Amino acid sequence: MIVELVALLLIAGGLFEMYKRNGSRIKLVESTRHAINYQVSNVMGIAADIINKRKNHLGLVKPLYGKVAIVTGGSRGMGAEVVKSLYLAGVHVIIAVRDIEAGEKFKEKVKSESVKTADRSMVVMKLDVSSMKSVKKFSDEVKKLHPEIHILVNNAGVLFADFKLTEDGFESQLATNYLGHFYLTHLLMDNLKRAGENSKECARIVNVSSCIHYCSEIWFDDINMEKCHDPVGGYARSKLAQLMSTRHLTRILKAEKAPVKCYAVHPGLVATDMFYKTPMFKNLGWMGKILKSPEAGSVSILYCCISPELENRGGAYISNCQEGWSTSFSKNEEHQNRLHDLTCQMLKIKSFGILE
Ligand SMILES: NC(=O)c1ccc[n+]([C@@H]2O[C@H](COP(=O)([O-])OP(=O)(O)OC[C@H]3O[C@@H](n4cnc5c(N)ncnc54)[C@H](OP(=O)(O)O)[C@@H]3O)[C@@H](O)[C@H]2O)c1
Structure with a gap:
């Protein structure tokens, strides 16, 4: 009874937020569907995090000297926690951020709080992942x-951004969460393969997706959502695209026998700045107290980065350090192929991972 009441309150909160945001681009039916699915995903996600709390752990982290890692958005939230842990394990970490000053401040803080050793290093580099020009330069x-x-x-x-096209003409959430990372992965593929070839373990690509992918499907004939946009649907679609592309890329890498593995991860429902902007938090602030901390949220991401258990499980979708539940749409290979082709066309990529 209490669970049903909370779910109803959450749905009502989401609908109210949608109603306030309703503009000419929004078709109320779609927005309502997304709002309901979003709140259901949240309730299910929180329940899964509570039930699987004990599984969300990393085990012993062995030193990772000599490895190089890039963490996009690495100066705040879960990204910052991932940077800290990799740095402490001896990885050379590239903190890829759009605000260099904030990145440097974070770097100095981490350094001042940890014991300095010759094996620990990190640098801050400029990256605005929503701009393909910036991705290329980086x-x-x-x-x-x-x-x-x-x-x-x-x-x-980014989460729940209103409709906006980027300088490249892409819907902003799709550009930041999916397209920029897809392009970055394409541009760095040779370097990832080289790392895997020269090491005992495969190189790893970790796409931070979300259980919210459940809320939506890809609209192939309106990928930018220009005919019908709402912030929840836009976010859900970008996270679904990350998950589908993880699976598609895994098939490419397997066919090539490339020493690179790709994973998607749902970190949990986590109390970061991102979450504080959501209707759920605005309407039910106390919910923040039962969410994961950014540190706990980073655990499944780190698990994908370094756990030996995943070495032969490319394409896995991880949640609380175990295989998570994902939609049949995300598993459909035809949809994955179609999304891949459309993405390459949008980014003017002739052959994924091969640079002319
Ligand atoms: N929090 C959750 O409950 C939750 C659940 C599922 C999945 N996720 C996913 O987890 C990831 C991390 O989220 P978080 O909760 O840690 O959020 P957060 O605290 O808001 O951090 C987001 C990070 O992304 C960076 N960023 C945003 N736009 C960027 C751009 N154009 N170029 C470069 N960096 C950009 C931000 O940098 P600035 O400092 O420059 O803004 C910030 O470092 C996201 O992909 C999110 O979708 C979160």
Whole structure:
């Protein structure tokens, strides 16, 4: 009874938020469907986090000296926790951020709080993942410095942005959460493969997706949602695209026998700045207290970055350090192929992972 009441309150809160935001682009039926699915995903996600709390752990982290990792959006939220843990394990971490000053401040704080050793290092580099020009510039600079990239964490994200097209003409949430990371992965593929070839373990790509992918499907004939946009649907679609592309890329890598593995992860429902913007928090602030901390949220992401248990499980969708539940749409290979082709066309990529 209490669970049903909370779910009803959450749905009502989401609908009210949608009603306030309702503009000419929004078709109320779609928005309502997304709002309901979103609140159901939240309730299910929180319940799963509570039930699986004990499974959300990493085990012993062995030193990872000599490895190079990139974490996008690495100066705040879960990205910052991932950076800290990799840095402490001896990985050279590239903190990829759009605000260099904030990145440097975070870096100095982490350094001042930890014991300095010769094996620990990190740098801050500029990356606005919503701009394909910035992604290209960032990857060019990284490649000059590092022929081998062992871990790429596609973590940066925005949530519930109103409709806006980026300088490249892409819907902003799709561009930030999905397209920019897809392009970055394409540009760094040679460096990832080289790292895998020269190491005992495969290189890893970790796409930080979400259980919210459940809320939506990809609209292939309106990928930018120009005919019908709502912030929840836009976010859900971008996270679904990340998950589908993880599975598609896994098939490409397997066919090539490439020493690179790709994973998608739902970190849990986590009390970060991102969450504080949601209707759920605005209407039911106390819910923040039962969410995961950013540190607990980073555990499943780190598990995908380093756990030996996943070495032969490319394409896994991880939640609380175990296989998570995902929709049949996300598993459909035809949909995955179609999304891949459409994405390459949008980004003018002739052959994924191959640079002319
Ligand atoms: N929190 C949750 O409950 C939850 C649940 C499922 C999945 N996720 C996913 O987890 C990931 C991390 O989220 P979080 O909760 O840690 O959020 P957060 O605290 O809001 O952090 C988001 C990070 O992304 C960066 N970012 C945003 N737009 C960017 C851009 N254009 N270029 C480069 N960096 C950009 C932000 O940098 P600035 O400092 O420059 O803004 C920030 O570092 C996201 O992909 C999110 O979708 C979160």
